[in-house]
Amino acid sequence: MNIKEAASRLGISARAIRFYEEKGLIQPAKQSGNGYRTYTENDIWRLQTIAALREIGMSLQDITHALAEIDQGNQQGLEEYLELQQAVIYAQWIELKRMMDTTQRMIDLNRQDGSLDVSHLHDLAGSARRLREARQNWHDRWNYDQQAAIHDQRVQTDRTKADKPFSLYHNYDEALEQSVQWISPVPGETGLDIGTGTGNLAGKMLDRGAIMTGIDQSREMLRTCRWKYPQMHVKLGNFLALPFADQSFDFVVSSFAFHHLGPDQQELALGEIQRVLKPTTTSRICLTDLMFTDSAHRNTYSKHAATSGDAEQQRALRERHFPLLGELCSRLTHLGYETKYMRHNELLHTVLAVPQP
Structure with a gap:
């Protein structure tokens, strides 16, 4: 069919079709005699796809990538876009x-x-x-896509070196087990793991019979997570705009991710967590992360790090925003929760929040 017939069939303008052609999204054949474009059923299908993706606000650049995934038969790649x-x-x-x-x-x-x-x-x-x-203003300055392939290995290596001056993942297993114990998921309950990474915490909840969803901003982390836990639902997303409807989950957990947010972003994240939790007396939040107990602890720790010569420790303090435990509990109390916590080492804590009676 010619361009007018194609436009009429699709309910879009001929000008829009020409625009998509200029951008390289479609390449209709041209008649040898007069150079007029001829649109096949495959062209129509491709234009329908473009129109559908534009309808949901997708950029032309992302549409180009999405079409490439379709051309390669990569259903998972299209789903990610x-x-x-x-x-x-x-x-x-x-x-x-x-x-x-x-x-x-x-x-x-x-x-x-x-x-x-x-x-x-x-x-x-x-x-x-x-x-x-x-x-x-939030962005992934740590490039977790590149770290995904070695993340579990890094955790395994880091958590077994208790003699290191500084270790992000010291007492890792203990902390995750505490999260599971305090959440105590009932089979069939729905849970959300924010910043799930390769799914280590969510996997423990799955073993207890929970229906788990994990979100992460890293595609590569999620691909590893899908491979490890094919029964788990995973989606791209982050703390600041959880891609779920209100009141979707019975509980929300997160481990070693909250400190990637700045103080204002942490406030937003708690509001988002509350939004997606079901408003029941049994809803709960469990955050496991590195935290300072208060500002005095932070100042003392920072001064010691400055003189220790541990480059990794100093870099972590520059790049990450370890929350203050007391401030975090106060914010959760303000949102209507009772809190308790357990300390695993000098920095690592697990915090549980449940609705106030």
């Missing part, structure tokens, strides 16, 4: 919700008796802007 787009849409939706909440708070302030203090509106707007920037 769709999940990435879904994560983008969720992030936009969450930001819109926050804007609506801020607007409603401004309306409520305006309705109060007496003259409106404009500074309150300014403070609200500033807070909203700060949190928006915190969500937008």
Whole structure:
């Protein structure tokens, strides 16, 4: 068929078809005599795919990659691009919700008796802007895609060297087992593991009969996780815009991931965790991570690290944001949870949060 017939069949403009051709997304054959383009059923199918992906807001660059995955018959690769787009849409939706909440708070302030203090509106707007920037500014500075192939080996090596001055994964097994013990999943319960990596914590929950979903920002980590735990649901995503509907899970866990977020981002992450938890008395949160007990502990530890000469320890303090245990528990209390914690070594803690009675 010619371009007008193709446009009519698809319900799009001929101009759009020409645009997709200019971008190299389709390559229709040309008649030898007059050079007119001829569109086959395969071209129509490809245009339908492009139109569908554009409808969900996917960029032309990502559409190009997605079509390449389709051409290679790589269903998993296509799914990853769709999940990435879904994560983008969720992030936009969450930001819109926050804007609506801020607007409603401004309306409520305006309705109060007496003259409106404009500074309150300014403070609200500033807070909203700060949190928006915190969500937008997160990025993976550690390139976990490249680390995925050796991650489990690194954990195994690191956790067995208790004599090292600094080890991210010292007492790793003990901490994960504590998470499982405190969550105590009931068979059939739904759980979310944020920053699941290769699925080590989620796998322990699966063994207890939980229906586990893991998210991570690293495609390669998730590919390893799928290989290790094919029964597990995995999706691309991160703490700041969880790609799930409200009230989706019975419990949420995370291990060795929360400290990748800055302080404002940690606040956003706790709000997102609460959003996807079911509002029941049995919902629970369990975070296992390296933390300072308080600011005094952080200062003492930082001073010691500065004189120790341990380059890995010093780099970790520069690049990561180990939360303050007391501050984390206070934030969870403010959200309506009771907390308890267990200390595994100088930095590593497991924190459990359950709804207040």
